[in-house]
Amino acid sequence: MARRLRPVELDFVETAPLRLVFAADAAAPADALYRALAVETEAWPEWFAAVTHARATDGGREIRLRGGTRFEETVMAAEPSARYAYRVDVTNAPGPHALVEEWRLTPNAQGTRVQWTFAAAGGAPFRFALRMGRAGLGRAFRDAVTTLDRRLAAPGGGPTATAS
Template sequence: MARRLRPVELDFVETAPTRLVFAAEVSAPPEAVYRALAEDLTGWPAWFGAVTMCRPTDGGAGREVRLKGGTRFRETVLTAEPHARYAYRVDVTNAPGVRALLEEWLLAPAAAGPGTRVQWTFAAAGPAPLRLALRLGRPGLGRAFRDAVRGLDRRLASSPA
């Protein structure tokens, strides 16, 4: 059953009781990575293995996402700063235990050479069992992020400029 979550704002990315932060580099420039994250929503399943469907809603102000296993999210885009930052909060989900959830993608030029440093923050609030599950699930989420970023890198490398 879908449940409405507590609406949080961008500061939640820093204040959430549970924050999981992952980073990796891709060879594509920030502009291309940003387009894939924020503009080509329907392309997410091609590079993010856990995502089976992603589409814009509300004229681009929101997103609808489905994951393998049946988890669904209805989201509001909180910021879309070209080539730099993309963040959204989950408003409605069928995921158990979650009270608030926000995801932020930060993009910056790679430290050495061309490319982009991609940082993903998963910020959540919920009861103790959820916090424990997220701590225990951190390695799996990290692996999913790294696999997704590698998939994104391959997709962008094979796309026409």
Template sequence: MARRLRSVGLEFAESAPLRLVFAREVSASPEAVYRALADDIADWPEWFTAVTLCRPTDDGKGREVRLKGGTRFWETVVAADPAQRYAYRVDESNAPGLRALLEEWRLTPAGTGTRVQWTFAADGAAPFRFALKLGRAGLGRAFRDAVTALDRRLAAANA
């Protein structure tokens, strides 16, 4: 059953009780990465294998996301700065123990490509925080695999 989470703003990316930050450089431009993140939302399952569905809601101001294993998120986009940042907070979820969640994708030019940084900022009950800390390596691997797959996808589209 979905529960309403605490509403947080962009500052939560820096102040959350639990912050997991991952970064990777890709060959695609910041503009191309941004379009894939913010404009081509329905394509997320093609490159982020943990995602089974991602669709815009509320005329693009929100998203519905489903993950493997049955976790669902109803989100609000809180930052959409082309070629720089894309961020969303989770408003409702069926994830047990989760109280607040904000994800931020920062894009920085790096040579001819982009440095992609993903911040997973969360708050939850003690067992949730403990499980997330234990799962840090898995989240990092999922991020690396997803960004690598996205970079390949963008390169193929431009070939």
């Protein structure tokens, strides 16, 4: 059953009762990574294994995960080549009261540092489950960044790349 979460603001990324922060390096430039995150929404299932369906909506996204979890999200920050953040407004997942995810992109000597913050509020069982699942979330994030980086490095560089 879908339920509406508490509508929090972008500062929730820093003030949430539970914050899981993961980082990985990618060889791809920040602009290509940003495009994959914020513009090529429908391609998320091709590089993020947990995502089975992704569709842009007016001002947000609709996401489905393996196992049947669904999210209706509002994009809160879309800063090209730097930051992409969204709030979950409606979900069928049990437990969360509020949820914001933020992707930060920082160019470095190797390409781009990708940082993903999963900021959440919920009851004790939800917080416990997230803490217990931290390693799995981190692995899913690192695998997604690695797969996306390979995809962007491949000839053609993704669905919107054009030959020069």
